C-alpha cells in the first residue's frame with residue numbers, strides 16, 4: 456500500500472520525538488525560580504515535585520503517542536478511502552474485534568495513568584511526622600510566618616521593591632524576611648488566612664494550597680538541596696495579589712539553628728509570653744498562647 460512507508464516512518468520517529476520533548480522538559484534543573492525561555496517545570500526541590508514531574512512526563516509520552524496515532528488514522532482514512540481512491544465503499548457496519556480493541560485499549564491506558572496518579576495524590580496528602588512546624592497566614596497583601604516550635608516568633612514577609620533588591624534577587628519574587636527551613640527535614644506548613652482566600656504556591660516543591668480564613672490547611676515538604684526557592688500567592692486576592700511572593704531558603708541544620716537564635720532576638724516583640732518551664736515540661740500551654748491560636752482561627 457502506498458501509505459505504508461510514511462506511516463512506518465512516523466512510528467519509527469515517535470520515540471525520537473518523545474525523547475526530544477522530555478529533554479526540553481528536564482533541561483531546567485534545580486533552580487528555585489523561573490528562567491528565561493523556560494519550557495516545562497522549574498527544577499524539583501522535593502521528592503513530591505520529582506514525582507509530579509515524572510507523572511507529567513509519563514502523561515506527555517502517552518498523549519503524544521495517542522495524538523499521533525489518531526492523526527495517522529485520520530490521514531490514512533482521508534487518503535486511502537476518499538471518493539476518488541475508493542469509489543465503491545464497503546458496507547461494513549460492525550467488527551467485533553475492532554470494537555473490543557477500541558474499548559479495552561483505552562481502559563488499559565487509563566489504568567496505566569490511574570496507578571501513579573493515585574500514588575502521587577496519596578504521597579502529597581499523607582504527611583510524614585513533622586520535624587518542624589511553621590504557620591503561614593495570608594494577609595492582603597503579604598505573608599506572615601510563625602515558628603511555634605521555636606518560641607512562636609513571627610514576622611511579615613514583604614516583597615522587595617526594585618531599588619531594595621540585592622544582586623541575584625528576582626524582582627516580584629524576593630522578600631525582605633525569607634522563610635528559613637532546614638534541608639532534609641519534614642516541614643509541616645499550616646496555612647490560614649486573615650482575610651480573603653490566598654494560596655501558598657511553590658512550584659519547585661510541588662505545592663499549591665489555598666489559605667482560608669477560619670481554617671487550617673496542612674501541606675508538607677522536605678527540601679533535598681540547600682537553596683533559595685521562590686513562589687507566589689496563586690489565588691486572585693485583590694489589588695496587590697501579584698505582589699505577595701513567597702521566598703523559602705533551605706539551609707543546613709546548624710545554619711538553621713543560628714538563624715532561629717537570631718530571629719528569636721530580632722522578632723522578640725512578636726513572641727507571646729512563654730509558659731513557665733515546669734508547665735512546658737508538662738506539655739501545658741500558656742493561656743496567652745491559647746488565646747492567640749484561637750483568635751487566629753476566628
Ligand SMILES: [Cu+2]
Pocket residue numbers: 593594596652653654688689690691692696699
Ligand atoms: Cu494573596
